[in-house]
Amino acid sequence: MSRTTLADVAAEAGVSVALVSIVMRDAPGASAATRERVLEVARRLDYQPDNRARLLRSGQSRLLGVVFGVAHPFHDDLLTGLYDAAERVGYELTLSAITPRRDERAAIAGLLQDRCAALVLLGPLIPSAELATLAGRLPVVAMMRSVRQRQVDVVRTDDARGLHLAVDHLVALGHSRIAHVDGGKHQPSSADRQKGYRDAMRRHGLEAYIRVVGGGPGEEDGAKAARELLTEPPTAVTVFNDLSAAGLLDVLRREGMAVPGDISVVGYDDSSFSSMAHIDLTTVAQDIETMTTLAVARAVERIDGAAVANREVVIPPRLIIRGTTGQLD
Amino acid sequence: MSRTTLADVAAEAGVSVALVSIVMRDAPGASAATRERVLEVARRLDYQPDNRARLLRSGQSRLLGVVFGVAHPFHDDLLTGLYDAAERVGYELTLSAITPRRDERAAIAGLLQDRCAALVLLGPLIPSAELATLAGRLPVVAMMRSVRQRQVDVVRTDDARGLHLAVDHLVALGHSRIAHVDGGKHQPSSADRQKGYRDAMRRHGLEAYIRVVGGGPGEEDGAKAARELLTEPPTAVTVFNDLSAAGLLDVLRREGMAVPGDISVVGYDDSSFSSMAHIDLTTVAQDIETMTTLAVARAVERIDGAAVANREVVIPPRLIIRGTTGQLD
């Protein structure tokens, strides 16, 4: 049952182990003829390189650790982008999940043992100080969250601007009683989005209509907020994220509110499900491709020891107008 | 930037490398006094064991590779269970995701390089033959799908029985015009569930009412099926999975159908979102804890070379009655 190794291939092909290694890595130093022969033998013996031994020896691991949460559908979209970005620069990804019974620290600890060269954290919840000490050990890129500490790189969407776009859009449609359902105190980006909402409302002279309802990142949080809003419905509402917006939409519709006839709704993230016909949610899109590309690029720069000009990269969001927002009669 | 190794700790503590290794592994062979001292030094130098070197040497990797799909919310629930189960038996998990641009083969190849001791595949889509050759290389456990080939272990829910439960429940409520929205030809479990539906209908003498509508695993598939059903609505419908059922529910309600007043709906999976108040879906629960525990146990048995009596384990499902099914007037 033991796997075939370089030595097996070398013996079978009648060459040295080192030469087989050269061939497998596509490194210079082997003739076309032997290259061919070695490859043939490797294929025949079903040789699979042992990443662990490879990394152990070569020191640099071309491996990025990613921490994501099973409870966040948007993380799945980010993972997709990260895989693409990593592949483009010749890196591998190793994933570690946060589950209800496996917290962020455990997820990170798992990756540290795997000796990945850098960490990419999706919306990390642990305190900045902890992120900073972690960054003393290896490059750390935090996504979708700002971090004061200078050691930690940040790639995030300009969340304040995202809510400006949403509010501007609603105001242009004639709305003024615009509420905001926030993400709760545990979501690091919640404060930025709420602030963006408040600023935009003020800028439009709608200070008097500012109304923030407590919410959270889940569908259920949105549903709960909807029930609260229904006591005195606004004509429009911006929601912390799409999942929450979906829960909110569902309750609104079941209570007989027409969307967007009676109330307009704007989500956040442009999660994959928000474009589906029956949701058809107007939302603020985070630029997944740019964010993931930059996050991976930043991690690689740090690994290579390159000097990094601006450690925080803020990506502008984009408003995706779909069917849940409409002109106020 | 280079990490602290056993040798560093050994030098600092004035003992041999081997002894430090013993202490770190909690293995017998060190006095309480030195144990204490070594641990103190290790803590002070911020020592982190290098998993790769550890596994390389010890041969057995205590590492399970898991392939999951970012498009399947239910996989997130399974991951949660797998982490729990693996931890209980002292194994680690290494994840590899299937994304729109990274297919199952790529995901598997990534894991093979990591030298995990066995593979756990969540609802694999690749042909059985391919699974079989893979199983020639290392233990393979397929979840939520049956595999003819004897080399591959299977842990799955008794899907046919799941639909029996659903149909029985609906019949008991007085329904006879019960339709089924299936999972499409790409989902391996789709056929089993459809067959379960047909058998149950026949058993109740409802052969004439059998009606299968093409569907799929996504929310959008359910929405589409709903629109098709609406041309001539049945009084009840069983759906391939919860996500699809959620899409179906949404369309039904928006078209003015009362659930369960006009139509009852049963989902499948008991995904985490199905219990939420605004969905409140009656559904067939797969027993996540049992399935994940058994899948991990099976993988470990194979790794340890234990003889395995029955290579296919079929777990009975459980009907969770919530608010989307009701008495037919």
Next chain:
DNA sequence: GATCGACTCTAGAACGTTCTAGTAGCCGTG
């Protein structure tokens, strides 16, 4: 015909750990 350079190849160390085999000290027993 010696020297050089380019090319192809190889031996052996190294990576950080675990494991095997052993050494040294100590205590108790006959």
Next chain:
DNA sequence: CACGGCTACTAGAACGTTCTAGAGTCGATC
């Protein structure tokens, strides 16, 4: 005091790879 059997420890090989240094061959150049 010789012996056995503990306990605490250590030296060195081993895992499968990459890397460094060098060896051998060949053809071209001086």
